[in-house]
Amino acid sequence: MSDSFSSLGQASTASPASPAIQDLSQPLASGKGWMKFVGVLFIIQGALTALSIVGIIIAWLxxxxxxxxxxSANAIExxxxxxxxxxxxxALARLRTYFVIQAVMFIVSIAAIVVYIAVAGAMLGAILPHGGGWGR
Structure with a gap:
């Protein structure tokens, strides 16, 4: 099976305005406004997060x-x-990086939640005598 997109890097030298590239980029180009909007929201969220001491750790991300x-929106345009x-x-490379970062952030968030639940359970177990006593 051949990769029909492997030669995309050479396609721009064949013709200055390739209809195939324009057709391929159309679905993403139709959503470029939303991409820019979400990008601006992330930048604002990062700036607001940077205002706290702990938030500065993840604000750059x-x-x-x-x-x-x-x-990515500008490149797709x-x-x-x-x-x-x-x-x-x-544009596609930048979108790939975006999704990789988001996936890593989700994995880290899930791990943090699991650790939080484990620590909270251990603390609750240490506080309550013999693992319970609410209904006794």
Missing amino acids: LIWIGVLLMQ RAQVSGDAAALKE
């Missing part, structure tokens, strides 16, 4: 996510208008 979305394969490849 939120701002980075916002910038990635903005850059370039790909749609000019048929530039390199711009389409850039």
Whole structure:
């Protein structure tokens, strides 16, 4: 099975405005406004998160996510208008990075919740005599 998208990097040299690239980029290009909107929201959330001492640890990550979305939206716009394969490849690469960061953040959040529940359960077990006593 061949990868029909492996030659996208060379497609921009064949013609300045490739209809195939414009067709491929159309679904993402139709949502570029929403991508920019969510990107701006992430940047604002990161700036507000940075105002707290603990929040400064993750604020850079939120701002980075916002910038990635903005850059991806701009690249997909370039790909749609000019048929530039390199711009389409850039947009998809930035979206990939966005989803990888989001997935890692979800995994870390789930792990933190599990640790929190374990610590809370251990503390509750230590406080209550012999594992219970509410109804006795």
